[in-house]
Amino acid sequence: GQQVMQIPQYQHVQEGEDFTTYCNSSTTLSNIQWYKQRPGGHPVFLIQLVKSGEVKKQKRLTFQFGEAKKNSSLHITATQTTDVGTYFCAGHASGTALIFGKGTTLSVSS
């Protein structure tokens, strides 16, 4: 069945450093969504990418969808302590449910 893999599983950075998490799907996706889950919280929707090669920005966050629509990345520039949490990608292939990756947990030290 469809699988969505994320790397790395954990990442620790110093405040101000950049951070990137990568997401790969075993199948071509119709769209990919990114969610953030703060410690003790629930997943919160960040963004959805639909088009091949699409790039979207939200302040310090940059999201990319691969040309083959099988991979995606989230890049955070100049991390802040408020960026702490687990970032999930979730892929949707045609006719299937949304499949979540295992997430990348980001910790930031000041």
Next chain:
Amino acid sequence: EAEVAQSPRYKITEKSQAVAFWCDPISGHATLYWYRQILGQGPELLVQFQDESVVDDSQLPKDRFSAERLKGVDSTLKIQPAELGDSAMYLCASSLATSGGDTQYFGPGTRLTVL
């Protein structure tokens, strides 16, 4: 801002007991999802409703789990009997439609511990 409501927030039970979780989606959201999230992993879909109908329950362990959304609004997820391996966070989410590209809004979850 409208939110998905879930109760209880925490539940501790002994194995072989029955437990039930409740979810009230955002008003007007036709689609409701129940997910299970094991610590350190992403949410896994258990069941998806479109109004009162089940759209996908392929990952629901039907020998012990049941879910209903009788009036197409709020929903209940039941486990009977609970097993040790059922300890997890149970998340409810809702979205406007089932286009596949809809934003899913998650509730705060019910943390289940089975002793």
